Amino acid sequence: MALINCHECGREVSDSASLCPGCGAPIPTSQLKKSDRVPYSDQEVAIMLSKKKKTSHILHLILSVITGGLWIIIWVLVAISNSSDNSKIESQIKKGKKVK
Numbered sequence: 727m728a729l730i731n732c733h734e735c736g737r738e739v740s741d742s743a744s745l746c747p748g749c750g751a752p753i754p755t756s757q758l759k760k761s762d763r764v765p766y767s768d769q770e771v772a773i774m775l776s777k778k779k780k781t782s783h784i785l786h787l788i789l790s791v792i793t794g795g796l797w798i799i800i801w802v803l804v805a806i807s808n809s810s811d812n813s814k815i816e817s818q819i820k821k822g823k824k825v826k
């Protein structure tokens with residue numbers, strides 16, 4: 727929670743307040759968020775989460791057996807790459823989207 731200055735009286739007001747306790751002036755939404763980012767909607771979050779990659783462990787296990795264990799290297803690389811992509815998606819969701 728941060729403090730912002732009321733645009734009417736200049737008093738410090740909590741950014742979660744909708745009215746200034748000093749003069750009763752409404753705190754505009756644009757002042758509520760100092761950042762230019764807003765959270766994604768539930769629908770957008772769902773779309774982004776659906777882009778997360780799942781490592782198909784069974785497929786990799788079969789390929790590892792067929793190739794005599796050589797595939798394990800690729801398996802690990804794919805798993806690492808997928809988890810880094812997934813954490814990027816999650817941090818993007820946490821940060822919110824940029825306001826145009």
Ligand SMILES: [Zn+2]
Nearest residue numbers: 732735746749
């Ligand atoms: Zn005020």
